[in-house]
Amino acid sequence: SQxxxxxxxxLIVQEGKNLTINCTSSxxxxxxxxxxxxxxxxxxxxxxxxxGGEEKSHEKITAKLDEKKQQSSLHITASQPSHxxxxxxxxxxxxGKLIFGQGTELSVKP
Amino acid sequence: GAVVSQxxxxxxxxxxxxxxxxxxxxxxxxxxxxxxxxxxxxxxxLMATSNEGSKATYxxxxxxxxxxxxxxxxxxxxxxxxSAHPEDSSFYICSADRGVYGYTFGSGTRLTVV
Numbered sequence: 001s002q003x004x005x006x007x008x009x010x011l012i013v014q015e016g017k018n019l020t021i022n023c024t025s026s027x028x029x030x031x032x033x034x035x036x037x038x039x040x041x042x043x044x045x046x047x048x049x050x051x052g053g054e055e056k057s058h059e060k061i062t063a064k065l066d067e068k069k070q071q072s073s074l075h076i077t078a079s080q081p082s083h084x085x086x087x088x089x090x091x092x093x094x095x096g097k098l099i100f101g102q103g104t105e106l107s108v109k110p
Numbered sequence: 111g112a113v114v115s116q117x118x119x120x121x122x123x124x125x126x127x128x129x130x131x132x133x134x135x136x137x138x139x140x141x142x143x144x145x146x147x148x149x150x151x152x153x154x155x156l157m158a159t160s161n162e163g164s165k166a167t168y169x170x171x172x173x174x175x176x177x178x179x180x181x182x183x184x185x186x187x188x189x190x191x192x193s194a195h196p197e198d199s200s201f202y203i204c205s206a207d208r209g210v211y212g213y214t215f216g217s218g219t220r221l222t223v224v
Contacts, residue, residue, distance in 0.1 A: 031212075033212065035215075039151070040218065041217070041218060042217035043203070045215075088153060088154065090213075092213075096142065096207055099156055100153045100156075102152070102153045
């Protein structure tokens with residue numbers, strides 16, 4: 001079965017610093033999704049990537065999918081306290097099920 | 111935009127009782143819904159796939175008799191935790207498969223069994 005490995009599992013950065021979260025799949029990705037969550041709350045959709053080499057940006061967040069469609073990265077530029085939370089990568093398998101990586105807990109120190 | 115309404119957002123129940131969680135798609139039809147649970151400091155684990163008009167399919171290790179799923183209409187899927195015990199306390203969240211439009215999540219239900 002497909003597995004997603006996220007790294008790092010937790011991250012503490014100083015406000016204003018850049019950071020990158022990685023998501024690696026054991027199989028080719030048909031669709032890669034990035035979400036943000038605070039535990040016990042719903043998921044906030046960030047971005048969806050489908051094509052090899054695709055890159056999308058929204059405000060200070062950029063997500064990329066590599067050409068082989070097995071690895072994605074999420075980059076935050078000039079982090080702010082509002083970026084704090086749990087970041088989850090999700091992938092849709094052939095059956096359409098959306099499965100998630102372990103998550104990355106981000107803390108941003110003012 | 112498309113919204114999935116999930117209720118209740120929080121519920122406390124006594125051990126041995128059953129709890130029903132509803133997910134309703136607003137303004138769109140959801141043939142397929144997914145149910146997840148999440149423990150503190152952990153990711154979302156897929157429990158089952160709910161298909162309108164047919165039996166749900168459960169992931170390995172998930173007890174189908176304990177977590178009853180009903181998807182009787184194109185806009186409503188329910189998860190019933192039967193004979194709940196403290197170890198069932200968790201955060202449960204549903205997601206509607208919208209095909210090319212991706213997935214829309216409910217806001218989640220925090221279940222506490224005392």
